[in-house]
Amino acid sequence: MSLDALDTRILTALQEDSRIPLNDLAEKVASSRSAVWRRIQKMEADGVIKNYTVILDPEKVGLGVMVFASVKMQAHSRDLLPHFLEKVREFPEVIECHTLMGDIDFLIKIRVKDVTAYETFFWTKLSQIDGVREISSSIALTAVKNTTMLALTPAG
Structure with missing residues (x-):
């Protein structure tokens, strides 16, 4: 459109x-x-407006730790990738998951209460998904910019 x-x-x-x-x-x-x-x-x-929603302050609702997890898969088989995506969609801690090109297969944005909660999530959920070879986690210290607004310009 x-x-x-x-x-x-x-x-x-x-x-x-x-x-x-x-x-x-x-x-x-x-x-x-x-x-x-x-x-x-x-x-x-037309689907340009997908939804109307409320944006919560994660810290005020007890989810003060944001983690970015880079995931590498063992293989890119027809069975492993759909299974991985299905499992990730089930985890409420995961707020975004992106498929990437390059050395990393997936970049996952996770919100949890604290580092201990992430450790539990890591060991009991994320690392247990079949086909996951490697996970590299980075804890965000400060959100320099955090917006949902898209920079729109008229066509033409």
Whole structure:
């Protein structure tokens, strides 16, 4: 889908506050209420807007440790990779998992209470998945930038 200037203004405003009242949103993006409503409905139907959600402060909910785990697999077989992905999706501690090209097969972002909780997760869950050859873990000290906002520019 090609996004024009109005679409990008609407999406940027919704990324800042998805609970903004429609009248306020229309005023903020300099358009009519009905035009903004139609655009939002179309972007939802087209899958541009996937979901509306609440972003929690991990530290305030007791998940103050963020770990990045780089995973290398023993082999890239038709059985091992789908099994690995299925298992990782089941772990609530995993908040992101990305397949990579290069020396590392997967990069996993994990949120846990503390280092002891990560150690337990590591030994009882992540390292127990069939086909995992090596895991390298890095604990994040400070989040220099942490956003869910995408930098949008109109097409054209």
